[in-house]
Amino acid sequence: MTLAESWDQYAVGSKPRRATNTKGETSWLNWTQYPDHGPDESVLGPVAGRAVLELGSGSGNNLAHLVMLGAAGVGVDVAPAREGRAREQWGHLSGLEFRTAEATAFLRVTSRSFDVVLSIFGAVWFVDPLTLLPLIRSRMTTGGILAFSHLPPGSQAPRPGKAGMRHDHTPEEWSRMLENHGFGNVSATVLPPPEGQSAGTMLVTSVAV
Template identity: 50%
Template structure:
């Protein structure tokens, strides 16, 4: 299993999700790094009740919202700190299942097929797409949807990059790998691995902010 130190540290330093959003809702879906901004769970295309998998579910806010919509919502994460926080807040929700596992490990072992797989600044961003995309294709049912979001790549800095997670009591940050690509490259990679009708678009940030969010979506073949 992936080393959890970086993600446990990240979890301890990150503030928890608000109790309600701007609309007063207790659960909601947020693809971007900004509150009350961007599209919601409709991106997953779940027109009927089904089973959804989140890769790198963290503290479970988006996954909890999926469960409240009536879907079976399965989340995997390597960090016990993240999962403890998810269970403390959302553990009583019907349909919510939390598993401690690396994303690739889980997908290589599960016999299940999912109607949608998603990742919000999560495991899809932090895993080599040459390994991640075939694994997702294997667990997506016919016509299923893969959707993920991440920060757009810095111009000229593509492929495997380093992300740094600062530690409060140590001047040396922890380092994790991430994979940055242009929208066009993501679309090409998805087609290469058998996905259909891929789209990759940048969601503009709220007024006063500079960095948008890259939202990528593609479907599995229908048969």
């Protein structure tokens, strides 16, 4: 089974997001694996008028929320089923595009620059950072924000494939790699889980320098 087929199979079997969150909102951004938990889009700073790229955009919910706040968004996902679902739900929004592509392949061919790049349990967790980080930096404007989240090292994988497919790193390791590939002002922390849960969430932010 190819990588795209594996993710497509996962996408087809995944449950759709709730229609509203506990605040009654119909769109929102969630960095963690738990509903209504953790920080919101403020992690990215103001997004209105900014070009945003999401690597591993899934069904497009997080990116659509940013577009509704005034961003121009491009979502890239390796699973064709994800693009279909995202277009079905969010295709009516202007300034929002979805592409089916592997992250490094997209970054190598696109000529566009982005002010914000994010990955929520997405490509940054599954692609070799020594390959991916330079490609991301090459498509970012200076001063742009890169932010991503995934499970901390040693946590059970909630995504297709073996644990060896993931690129688990400590906050210190992420900080060092980002600083070596054109990023500064790195913040890498593990968010504590809600009560009754055991696994936290790694959240990393940095600035393209």
